[in-house]
Amino acid sequence: xxxxxxxxxxxxxxxxxxxxxxxxxxxxxxxxxxxxxxxxxxxxxxxxxxxxxxxxxxxxxxxxxxxxxxxxxxxxxxxxxxxxxxxxxxxxxxxxxxxxxxxxxxxxxxxxxxxxxxxxxxxxxxxxxxxxxxxxxxxxxxxxxxxxxxxxxxxxxxxxxxxxxxxxxxxxxxxxxxxxxxxxxxxxxxxxxxxxxxxxxxxxxxxxxxxxxxxxxxxxxxxxxxxxxxxxxxxxxxxxxxxxxxxxxxxxxxxxxxxxxxxxxxxx
Numbered sequence: 001x002x003x004x005x006x007x008x009x010x011x012x013x014x015x016x017x018x019x020x021x022x023x024x025x026x027x028x029x030x031x032x033x034x035x036x037x038x039x040x041x042x043x044x045x046x047x048x049x050x051x052x053x054x055x056x057x058x059x060x061x062x063x064x065x066x067x068x069x070x071x072x073x074x075x076x077x078x079x080x081x082x083x084x085x086x087x088x089x090x091x092x093x094x095x096x097x098x099x100x101x102x103x104x105x106x107x108x109x110x111x112x113x114x115x116x117x118x119x120x121x122x123x124x125x126x127x128x129x130x131x132x133x134x135x136x137x138x139x140x141x142x143x144x145x146x147x148x149x150x151x152x153x154x155x156x157x158x159x160x161x162x163x164x165x166x167x168x169x170x171x172x173x174x175x176x177x178x179x180x181x182x183x184x185x186x187x188x189x190x191x192x193x194x195x196x197x198x199x200x201x202x203x204x205x206x207x208x209x210x211x212x213x214x215x216x217x218x219x220x221x222x223x224x225x226x227x228x229x230x231x232x233x234x235x236x237x238x239x240x241x242x243x244x245x246x247x248x249x250x251x252x253x254x255x256x257x258x259x260x261x262x263x264x265x266x267x268x
Contacts, residue, residue: 003201004200004201004206005197005198005200005201006197006200007033007036007193007200009200010036010200010206010209011029011032011033011036013206013210014032014206014209014210014213015027015032015213017210018210018213018214018217025213025217026217026220026221027213027216027217027220031216031220032213032216035209035212035213035216036209038212039205039208039209039212040193040199040205042208042252043199043202043204043205043208044092044190044191045092046252046255046256046259046260047202047204047205047255047259047260048259048260049191049199049202049259050190050191050199051092051188051189051190051191052086052188052189052191053186053187053188053189054076054078054086054186054187054188054189055078055184055185055186055187056072056075056076056078056088056184056185056187057182057183057184058070058074058075058182058183058184058185059180059181059182060177060178060179060180060181060182060183061179062179064173064177065173065174065177065179068168068169068173069166069167069168069169070166070167070169070183071088071165071166072088072089072091072094072160072165072166072167072185072187073087073088073089073165074088075087075088075091075185076088076090078189086189086190086191086192088165089165090189090190090192091160091162091165091187091188091189092162092187092188092189092190093160093162093187093188094158094160094167094185094186094187095186095187095188096155096158096185096186097155097156097158097167097169097183097184097185097186098183098184098185098186156169156170156171157169157170158170167185204251204254204255204259207247207251208248208251208252208255211244211247211248211251212244212248214240214243214244214247215240215241215244215245215248217237217240217244218237218238218239218240218241218242218243218244219237219241220237221235221236221237221240222237222238222241223237224237225237225238
């Protein structure tokens, strides 16, 4: 099989890796499906190819303000109502809510707009008395405005748990938000393997799933560990479990070392 592109392909591949049909693999198909779900969950949580960054727009409702949290299950889909885009139910983590408030809105009377209008185009074109200061003056002024913004209107701290599916914003909801306002959330969403079937053909995903299936096989046989079959063959489920556990640990360490997204450090 050149390319594995479905759940059934991967299950059959793993059985063959373990020796089928030459060796009977004592694992039920439903057990094989369960282990595939376990492998997929780990892949989506730890491998950077199992998730992608997405931005969700949410219009604030009266229920949001009364609850003082936002239910992420109501988000999306992010690419329009096509049926194939991630929704809030696919969110693994929420990392940011884009700044809102007085400093977040730019109009023609905003100091940043006036700076860009009057100074930016003349920085290196000899326009105005301040043109000799060049880009350095413009950059330092912008940094000073950002400092004021961070001091008087800092970004809102957020808390999210994928079990509760709620985004909590640490602020005074009734004063800082109104019904009808829009919020933009940056999040990571898990990919649907039925739509993005290349997940099934990922090298580490195949290795990890085969190791999980091997452990299930050993656990099924361990009940009869030491039983001798006709012809002198002795069942050794415990040994298979030990081998599978060692393989699983090695694969997980390699994924965490090489394929997990880096930690986002907070500085300030």
